[in-house]
Amino acid sequence: MSDSMLVCVSDYWQRCHYLNRPDREAGDSCRNGKTLRRLLLQVDAINGNYYLREILQQTVLVDRLKRIHGVQLVWLQFHPPERDTIDYKWADMLAHTLWEHIEVEHLMSWLSTLGGGFSALGEQFGKCAETAGKISLQQLKIGMRLGDPFLQARCKLYYSISLIQRGHLRPAKHLIRAQYSFARQHVETDGRLVRMCQGIWLRLRYEYEQRRIQKQKRLK
Template sequence: MNSIKHSTEIPSTSTQSLVFEFTNLDDLYGFLNILQCREEYSFAQIRAFYNIPVDKKLLVNIQVKNPAQNLDYAWERRLKHHFRYMLDLEKLMWNLSTLGGAYSAMGDFDANYAKVAAKITAHQINLAKKYGDPVILARCYLYTALAEAQLGNLSHAVNIVRAIYHWAKQNPNTDIVQRCCEGVYQKLRAIHIFGKASSNK
């Protein structure tokens, strides 16, 4: 419970206390905003309404009470299921990212590893679509571009990077995607200069 005091310069002989109860936060914020913006006017109105003379100190107590609640347990179970589903998707996504990164690194030396990395990336793309995060999905397509370049499809890889970079430039909060595009493009240049890895059978 919060208290708001208001008094005039006239010495007070007693204190008048009032209690305001709120069950709606919008009403509470509106009341506090009025007190802050027009304090003297607000307290004058309170004094006039409750017939409180100006020689009395006014103490306003604000109480916030929870309204009567009718819990929707079915909706709660649905949210819990969705929350757990999204957590499982995220966990699987980053596990695949770690595994795919390892195969992608080995793909510089053996094309067979690049093929496995491409398959892992395909799974990541499907998960990213379910997850609903366009930034993660864009980064997965960049992983595909890297695998394609390691497999010798350099022109296709460049087209993927250009498409993702163009998309990132047109959308907000995609700085990390733009930096990833620049990094992958430098990797593609290195593959173009030094060539792709061969398959060790």
């Protein structure tokens, strides 16, 4: 038998759920019809959850059960607790997390509206394009805090628009290509990213073409 302890959790309806079950090919004794020496613990589900965590995580405890007491199987028989308990600490943490997420989503909406306005003005005014870029970077920071890679990709694309408007075509090109590669890998999850990359790329090509035409005029 492997070093891990075989554990069986029997729920309220006496359905058995096995953990650390060895593979069939391992030839373990529990697969060969042999009787395993087991430790039966009849506990309520709340305490049983702590028992289960200790058995699965504490290697010293498992080693003592196996080596000193010869236990091969821990059988946890759960029954309903006498009184349901409320985890107020976890509830407070969850409420705070949800509230923070709602506030961040609200902030992102305002930043998107504000950034879109400055981006539109950035077509004519360089300062507005620069401000739009700063807003995109703030959105990127929020996306990194939320751990949302798709939101981060969209913010980087918004920032690339600001780079194009300010004439920084080369860094914008590398940024768009990187996000396009990411979007192609996750097209089934968010197909909008591919279309965003393609649209901004067309804008980049237009700016390169305009720059080429201006260069030819100067040479003439």
